[in-house]
Amino acid sequence: MLTRTAIYEGVIRAGQEDTFFRRVRDELEPLWRRFPNVTAVRVQRVIAKDEDAQPIAMILEMDFPDRAAIEACLASPIRPESHAATMAVMTLFEGRFYHLVTEARALAPSP
Known part of the structure; x- marks a missing residue:
């Protein structure tokens, strides 16, 4: 499994936190x-x-079975729609967002 993560680095404009997260x-x-x-x-x-x-302010994680699945997602017609909607919500935010793709393994706690 791979995870594509978006990091929203910055701050939500003063008094807009509830509106930001509602949107x-x-x-x-x-x-x-x-x-x-x-x-x-x-x-x-x-x-x-x-x-x-x-x-x-926020972290978005999306899981995919493999790299090909991520590439198909990025080529999807939903992506431009999602980007435009994200940019509209970002008017309430001072900062930037960027993406990482990671592969994880889960570890059980020590007994």
């Missing part, structure tokens, strides 16, 4: 869930961080 839920999440080959979508709202951490 993410109502306008962006339905699009993200429609991407082809996506097996899971996680939207994470940062609620606490280390004092010296970069400001991260």
Whole structure:
């Protein structure tokens, strides 16, 4: 499994936090869930961080079975629609977003 992660680095404009996350839920999440080959979508709202951490408002994770599935997603006609909707919501945000693709393995806690 591979995960394509979007990091939203920056801050939500003052007084707009509820509106930002409502628009993410109502306008962006339905699009993200429609991407082809996506097996899971996680939207994470940062609620606490280390004092010296970069400001991260939100993290989006989308799981895919393999690299070909990610490429098909990126070639999907949903992508331009999703990007345009994202840019509209980003008017409430001061910062940038960028993507990472990762491969993970889960470790059981030590007994």
